[in-house]
Amino acid sequence: MNDEIFRPLTGNTFQFSCHKGISCFTECCAKLRLALTPYDILRMKNRLGLSSDQFLDNYTETDLTLHWRFPMVRLNMRDDEKRTCPFVTPDGCTIYEDRPGACRLYPVGRAARLDNAADDDNPRDKFFLVTESHCLGFHEERPWTLEEWLNHEGVSKYNAMNDKWLKIVGSKKGLGPQELIQKKLQVFFIASYNLDKFRSFLFQGRFFDRVAVDQGTKQAIKDDDEALMDFALDWLKFSLFGEKTLTTR
Numbered sequence: 200m201n202d203e204i205f206r207p208l209t210g211n212t213f214q215f216s217c218h219k220g221i222s223c224f225t226e227c228c229a230k231l232r233l234a235l236t237p238y239d240i241l242r243m244k245n246r247l248g249l250s251s252d253q254f255l256d257n258y259t260e261t262d263l264t265l266h267w268r269f270p271m272v273r274l275n276m277r278d279d280e281k282r283t284c285p286f287v288t289p290d291g292c293t294i295y296e297d298r299p300g301a302c303r304l305y306p307v308g309r310a311a312r313l314d315n316a317a318d319d320d321n322p323r324d325k326f327f328l329v330t331e332s333h334c335l336g337f338h339e340e341r342p343w344t345l346e347e348w349l350n351h352e353g354v355s356k357y358n359a360m361n362d363k364w365l366k367i368v369g370s371k372k373g374l375g376p377q378e379l380i381q382k383k384l385q386v387f388f389i390a391s392y393n394l395d396k397f398r399s400f401l402f403q404g405r406f407f408d409r410v411a412v413d414q415g416t417k418q419a420i421k422d423d424d425e426a427l428m429d430f431a432l433d434w435l436k437f438s439l440f441g442e443k444t445l446t447t448r
């Protein structure tokens with residue numbers, strides 16, 4: 200970690216303000232290597248009225264270097280001189296209410312720590328400040344506690360959805376025989392990032408002949424993207440690691 204930029208959140212308080220009048224406005228929305236979570240993608244593609252395929256094709260690329268075994272999806276920057284985010288304008292973020300979790304949290308960063316040994320449900324939070332030189336918000340005199348900031352930026356919902364996925368990504372459980380791994384990585388990609396394709400896989404094939412799912416859950420995953428995402432994460436635990444999150448018939 201670069202100690203010059205990343206600073207501890209001493210006392211869980213900091214001083215910061217970001218607003219349209221500040222001279223660095225939108226400077227932070229460029230040259231990002233921003234990995235998107237499934238929930239980020241869900242919110243953004245619905246905001247834009249796009250299918251999962253359209254969103255992935257138009258705005259992202261797959262990065263095999265960000266994680267030791269799972270493919271990650273990164274938001275593509277524009278091909279302009281400053282390599283700006285595709286959603287930034289002089290007036291700010293055009294998808295502000297549905298911007299990714301990392302954008303909401305900034306200038307706070309979060310390292311979600313997963314306790315694999317205990318295999319529990321509580322990723323360990325560790326927050327820090329990202330004090331980049333272009334960001335003048337730290338010179339403004341608005342005090343925040345960490346909790347106030349998280350509430351103000353609507354981070355809690357994102358963290359709750361992301362933590363279930365981070366637990367899978369952070370697991371050190373084996374993926375089984377070598378010959379199955381490529382197939383499992385494809386399953387990971389579709390269930391994580393392409394919920395439309397995952398829904399088609401469930402409803403257009405014989406999935407429900409082989410896996411017992413009650414009628415209420417079946418209806419929910421048909422109608423509701425968040426319910427579908429929850430189910431996709433159970434499916435990943437089941438199919439990647441053999442966890443007993445689903446019941447076969």
Ligand code: SF4
Nearest residue numbers: 228284286287292302
């Ligand atoms: S999504 Fe919005 S907030 Fe995030 S980098 Fe792009 S323009 Fe900025």
Ligand code: SF4
Nearest residue numbers: 217223225227334336
């Ligand atoms: S650089 Fe900092 S203060 Fe400036 S717009 Fe971005 S977050 Fe706000």
